[in-house]
Amino acid sequence: MQPLRRKIAIKLGHQIHEHTLDLFVYWRYTSHYYLFDFHFTRPARGQRRFDLRCPACGKDLMLRLDSVERTKQIRKRYLTTALTGSAVVAATVALGGFVHLPLPGTVEAVVLIAFLLSLPVTPIAWWLWRIEDGIRLTDPTGKRRKGHWRAGSPRLSGA
Numbered sequence: 690m691q692p693l694r695r696k697i698a699i700k701l702g703h704q705i706h707e708h709t710l711d712l713f714v715y716w717r718y719t720s721h722y723y724l725f726d727f728h729f730t731r732p733a734r735g736q737r738r739f740d741l742r743c744p745a746c747g748k749d750l751m752l753r754l755d756s757v758e759r760t761k762q763i764r765k766r767y768l769t770t771a772l773t774g775s776a777v778v779a780a781t782v783a784l785g786g787f788v789h790l791p792l793p794g795t796v797e798a799v800v801l802i803a804f805l806l807s808l809p810v811t812p813i814a815w816w817l818w819r820i821e822d823g824i825r826l827t828d829p830t831g832k833r834r835k836g837h838w839r840a841g842s843p844r845l846s847g848a
């Protein structure tokens with residue numbers, strides 16, 4: 690997990706080359722970028738949008754920065770979801786493995802649905818909690834596209 694700072698440095702990557710090698714049993718993707726440094730200061734609160742122009746191709750891009758406080762809140766939400774999901778999975782496995790409860794049909798169905806929903810949601814919430822840094826690189830409309838990339842970002846943040 691990256692530490693949250695108000696002043697941040699962004700490395701913008703402009704893709705100059707990509708190549709996929711596919712030999713049926715072996716697959717490799719290679720991509721090369723020009724990298725450019727940008728420095729920003731997060732807003733004191735909330736979220737702020739910054740316009741950004743790629744020095745290599747001149748394409749307009751947008752950077753959305755969340756304040757440190759907002760990013761911590763988002764991380765907390767992901768962590769709460771991950772802990773709740775883990776607790777549901779652990780409790781369901783423990784109860785199902787060691788104790789046979791004569792649960793009524795509706796309660797059984799609710800427990801089963803909560804368990805099945807927790808299985809995919811929990812690892813995704815843990816992953817999002819770990820990588821959330823409150824920084825999004827997109828095109829000016831807010832959509833993610835190929836061609837530009839924020840180097841060092843664990844999130845697939847392209848524009």
Ligand SMILES: [Zn+2]
Nearest residue numbers: 703743745746
């Ligand atoms: Zn570019």
